[in-house]
Amino acid sequence: MPGSANHKFVLGALVACAAALLCLGAAAAGSAPAESPASAVSLFPVVSDARLAGDAKQTRFIVDLDSKLQHRVFTLADPYRVVVDIPQVIFRLPAGAGTSGRGLVKAFRYGLVMPGGSRIVLELNGPAKIESTYVLDAANGQPPRLVIELAAVDRTAFVQSLDAESRPELRPAVGSVDAVASVTAAARPAVVTPLDSRPVVVLDPGHGGIDNGTQAASGEAEKTLVLDFALALRDRIEKAGKYRVVMTRTDDTFIPLGERVRIARAQSAALFVSIHADALPRGEGDAQGATIYTLSDRASDAEAERLAESENKADAIGGVNLTEEPTDVADILIDLAQRETKGFSNRFARILMTEMKSAARMHKHPLKSAGFKVLKAPDVPSVLLELGYVSNKGDLKQLVSENWRTRTVGSVAQAVDAFFAKRVVSVGAPD
Template sequence: MTVRALVPLLWLALASSASAAGPRIVIDPGHGGAKTGALGAAEQVEKALVLQLSLKLRERLEEETGAQVFLTREKDALLPLPDRVTFANGKRPDLFMSIHANSMPTRKLRERVEGIETYFLSASASGAGARATADRENADAPRAQAVQNDSTLNFILHDLVRMDAHAGSSRLAYAIHQRLIASTGASDRGVLQAPFFVLTGVEAPAVLIEVGYISHPQEGARLARADYQEKLVSAITSGVKDFLKDMRKRDAHAEETAGPPQVAAPTSP
């Protein structure tokens, strides 16, 4: 059996164990501690808003999906970006979501730019705006990542698993984004790609959600309202449920088509 042929079987084994106990989800509330994130027009700070949303989202996901949901931080505390990735992989999640609120740097742009963006990982950004957003969110990232000293086989397996996770990240991003726009009526700024550090190395479908522009006078005010937060939480939960349903269908199909493993015949002496 080839190394590439092992990947669907690895995902199938992980999915089977996860389904017995419910899906495992990691939510990453952005920033925290001294890193406040974006600042809103009405003295809002991103770190507090996204933590509030993440706590509500955890409760809703647990209720509606039976998921085991883990937060990278549950209070106003600073957690370095590499530690968030390590924490996520340690939970062996079925999916990972990093929650953020966006901002614009100038008064003119702050008054004009609003809307929701959903990202998945790419080495290159979808455009200048996506690049700028990634640069802001990556401001606290280390300049270089340590390379693990894995065997060649492990390196290949990990790389292939990440490739499969990347395809899942795209599906997860679109599932969540469509629900968010339909539920909130917010400006649709699209599903985009960018090199976010916090998504790098997560060995599961992973997305970063910019729930709106906290810097926009009207949208920033909406983000602070309980009824609007309810719309965001409900939409993200619905998107996650859509993704998990799709993943179960794919797992069932993979199980049907995988067949028994092929073992190479012994060579003649």
């Protein structure tokens, strides 16, 4: 076996040298070769294997690399997780890697979180601490390895090992309006008031990075389809010059749901539009057309509830902290603020439906509501637009069509105009 492996390695090296000589020859002839996907891939380290060893008291997670790299490891609670952040890599793991666990680890997942950064998330069976983490040099024919050693602990010890901002028990006991205000202010990013006084429209392409969203049978990923649509919509709205557009993401980056909401609030957004595409699970029939969702504690129907539950799991995919829930007092304040905001959100949803009917196929029940976390900014009118179903051939054909995108982008931009025109009139009208 070692001889066979060495033989393959030598052959691979010879092929690589031959390819390099061909490239040099082309460059000398005055024509630089176009960069191929394979050459781009080689710019990043490769993770070739990941496995678990040990038992329910002590478990070791081992990652095979082709070069040493820096890493950051931390734990999160509720659910118990270990998060491993590393520079961007290419994952070439065996099929099914991470779907089953061992010892303290239930399963693990991995992927690109942002340009330049990858992440591995270990789902734990219970509380555990990181005893040690290190990278081994290549030796005795074995590749460099990242090793993380875990040990079982009780919840108290686990919580004490967390960063202060991640500790569930360290959430402030809010007992007054002033305390709520101070906590909220501390949580928000610092914002410099812009000189630009135009209304701010935040466009939120769903998913991204490690979170692909839904995926068509032919391979098209929701995260890519909605980003293309959002970028085209941004360009269309900005062209009119009436509004300032802020994007929650402009590339294949994972953004936690809470951060999307914080971006809208930090920018004092006048409107937040989250853009998605849906898919029905196989065997559950067919559906088609665009749907517009607003926030509601009670879903308008079973399909809306299913979709909200699915979308709200995005943070779990990224391994972010899901423990920051508002206290009772904060709930009351948020509810008061949301009453007015809900009216504006519903108004924009109705306007958007009217405008889109002329450009896009709509769902048979185009207006729905459910408890989407991404719509929960209490002071920003927000809707979630499902452009269509990637599980429906007709919808998918439109979603990848530039002509359809141009028409539909135009109708959404018109809805934005109509919404702000009516809002200005309503604000200026006497009581």
